Amino acid sequence: MALTHLLLIGAALLSLTFFSGSALAGEVGVCYGMLASHLMQPPAVVQLLKNNGITKVRLYNADAGALRALANTGIKVAVSLPNPNLVEAAGTMSYAVEWVKNNVMAYPGTLIDSVAVGNEVFHQAPELTPQLLPAMKNIQAALASVGLANAVKVFTPIAMDALKVPSWPPSVGEFRDDLAQSVMGPMIDFLDQTGSHLSFNIYPYFAYKEDPKIDVDYVLFRPNKGQTDKVTGLIYYNMFDAMLDAVFHAEEKLRNSLGHARGRMLEASDSSATIHETGGEAKVGSTNHTVTGQMSAAPAGWDAQAYNSNLISKVLRGTGTPYRPNADINVYIFSLFNEDLKPNEEERNFGLFYPDGTPVYKVDFQHPGPSPGPGTSWCVANAAVGDKRLQDALDYACGIGQADCSAIQPGGRCFDPDTKVAHASYAFNDYYQRNGRSDQSCDFGGCGSVVHQQPKFGNCLL
16 A cells, blocks of 8 residues: 655645645456356457456456456456365465466466455355465465566455444444454555555445435435534545445554554555445346346345446546545446356346346446536545644645635634534635636645535535
8 A cells, every 4th residue: 555645844835735645546347257157258258348448357266268368458357266265275385386376377468466365254254264364375475486476466355244333434434353453453464565455345235225215326426415424524425435434444443553563553645445346236127138037136226327337437537535535446346247147146137248248238437427517516624634634724725725714714604613624624615616626626635525515514505
């Protein structure tokens, strides 16, 4: 994870530093599963990927046919060591070396950039938890032994139930007691040492399915009134951000508890995230394709096309989260195909395409959707950076930035609530509106973030 530092050395430097450290545009890939009857052959699948501008794929194994077909395409590939192989990989270094030779080294023309060791082990196979980190370390050592430690990163996708409270409010995000110190702490150390990252599978779809009273617009990235985390004061306009920030909070708490002893604390800008599964079920029967014996279980109001399209747009724009506005976010959509042979019937209709390559619905992997028009975006303060940085940014906005801050003076219409977040949000937004609503004019060195629903603090509507 790259560290980005904001230097606040006098007011003269603020105009420079407040326009650095923005989130980078992320990458969007797909999960290429193969549990489908009459599935396209790998060469045809690769052509499908190319035709749709898909530049990253995650395999749930290390399928030889797929890896050969992906050679010399420039498509980045994540291969997987499945859960049933964890015991051998953890217990025998020779097995790990042989696995790397057969499943990574054997394909020099294929751009394999990562190895997923297991998948949702704490959730799907908790009895294998003791073997997970040893298996990751052995695969990493095997990669190092053949000179691939820098080119290929080791990670493990984690389900959201590794957190005590998976989603709301994000500020209470914390790893479960049975995992925090014994597993997640050592794992984070390992990932730091190897230049890799935590990886989570995030599914707002399942949260909505369990509680359909949730505003579906909040789930689908559509305009909505938002939800306020009362601890941080941050407003969330989509569930994906809330779930991801719960992970960031959990990681921060654990890192900072370890940092006291090891001389390293997590900084507000020290964030990146790769979501290795996200998506949701599409309605069955929307085209001429029929699926015998299958009925869609998607809840009323759910729209897989809207969710995936809006998520892709978010990632391609380089938009972070309310708590980590500068976070670099990459995602893999689950899944490339509808897979009628999956043992879990609930996951059979998550595909972007039918097994023959016909689209279930259209999504654009290369171009973000249209940006909101004039008057539909605002700039708010990021409470996570702390009062000291907010005060410095507030002083800049009201001083050199020439924002009109009269309304947040004592007696002004927006003086209440008298908090740093509320006052800074007012000043940031005034500056942002006066400077063309560009993303840069809401940066403030990571202290501000753009939102697309009008914020309200107390009785003050920005």
